[in-house]
Amino acid sequence: MDKQQLGCSRPIPAKRYLVFFAFYTAEQIGTSKSSCPSRKMSLLSAVACLLPILTVTVCAPIPFEMVDMTYTFDENTLFWPEQKKFELAVKMNGTTKGGFWLQTEEYFSGIHVGTHMDAPCHFAKGRWTVDQIPLNHLVAPAAVVDITKKAELDRDALVEIEDLQNWEMITGHILNGTIIMIRSGWGRRWPNREAYTGTADQDPTKLHFPGMSKAAAQWLVDRRRIYGVGIDTLSVDNGVSQDFPTHRILLDKNIFGLENVANMEKLPIYGATIYAMPMKVGKASGAPTRIMATYPKHLPFYWGK
Ligand SMILES: *[C@@H]1O[C@H](CO)[C@@H](O)[C@H](O)[C@H]1NC(C)=O
Ligand SMILES: *[C@@H]1O[C@H](CO)[C@@H](O)[C@H](O)[C@H]1NC(C)=O
């Protein structure tokens, strides 16, 4: 894997973002709903009017980091033992009789292969299919819960309630409204099947990798309101699980899963925004998903380290 190609920085959209933010703020604190020169011009609305101009002229653009969190789909893509592996079949790749170049392929794949989304209906009857998940659930702040240290000691390690509470304590934020991203350090093992899944055999009873505990999932649905849980392993339940309680608890509350998420170590624990865009397959229990994250550069405190 060529690491140079993965994260990249791009300072372009910051100005537009700031303009938007300034106008949005003005609208929030200003008395008039749309235009600035309102008849009852108070000090507050005057400040609100000046804010966009000040922001645009005074502030330099904030550079944003962009992180690609999806593995390439190819013959090396890892998957759950019982799934059909990803295959690309070249239909045409050359000069046609008409004299022009044409490249086209067909692909074959299980739905739960590589970097993908588990739609709520995967483990909960009647819950959202992948095409039904609202867009505002797919773009949300990332809460990165790091269990790298305990996963190094135990390859069946689990995110516990305590790990979730620690994230809230360290960042000073509540988990509500986030997509929780579990960082176990397993990304380093991709795409080595044995190192990543715990077995070179296609045997679901021999899997070993970290996940989230049943108790933590239950605590999340009882005490918090989150949109999804992503992980840098094959499944949000750990490898030894045979009855998938974490899937069942989360998905039943229309909380989606993201599995085989790449580059988890490139995210700050707080401050990034996740964009998780599954292929919009009608009625399906999941889909291959392009996931990316953005976060403002030069803000070391966001790393919480
Ligand atoms: C198509 O052809 C190009 C140029 O010969 C080659 O680089 C590329 O790998 C081919 N694509 C596939 C999918 O085989
Ligand atoms: C977070 O969500 C839970 C569950 O919906 C709710 O009870 C709690 O009040 C929320 N906390 C905050 C600070 O909004």
Ligand SMILES: [Zn+2]
């Ligand atoms: Zn899945």
